[in-house]
Amino acid sequence: MSDTRKEKRKSESLLVLLSRVKEPWLTEAASTENVSSHGMRVLTDRFWKRDTKVIVQSSEYELWARAKVVYCQPFSDRTFAIGLELTARTGGWIIRSSTL
Template sequence: MSNGRSEKRIVKTVSLEVCLPAAPKLSERLLTENVSAHGARVLVEQKLQPGLQVLISSPGEVVWSQARIVYCQRVSKERFAVGLELAGRVESWAKSY
């Protein structure tokens, strides 16, 4: 059964700052669960709307990109898993370690 992905995800914890372009002062620091060259899965405390555009940055990984929320699934009472599709490729996330 296909999940629609063409790239393999790797388990990697990356510190990200995510902000909504409409409200840049409402940024949130998050950790990834897994990444690929064009995406990431993060855990958040609030439900986010699929299709929403966000900005992500990770100074430690030298990453800055626009991203689209692909899905938002409840994983516990207070947590949601969010799939991010990045506008560009992140080479350091394409390599498995």
């Protein structure tokens, strides 16, 4: 993974709910470490396979997005860090990301 990014990421802790597109009823609470208008790094309790299609929603349910897992790395003994590339966003994500 390159240290050079196309855009700047903002360090931000936001509570989110993650679910696989194929199993949207199974959600996991997680938190972001940083975000940009096209992606985010999320800390999660489980391993996620690369290219898994994910639904991301804020804990208050007002922000929704679809994303693809681009990497999953061990973060600590019981935590993983996943990189998500946003593939579709609601208006709320678009408006919010314009302020990053």
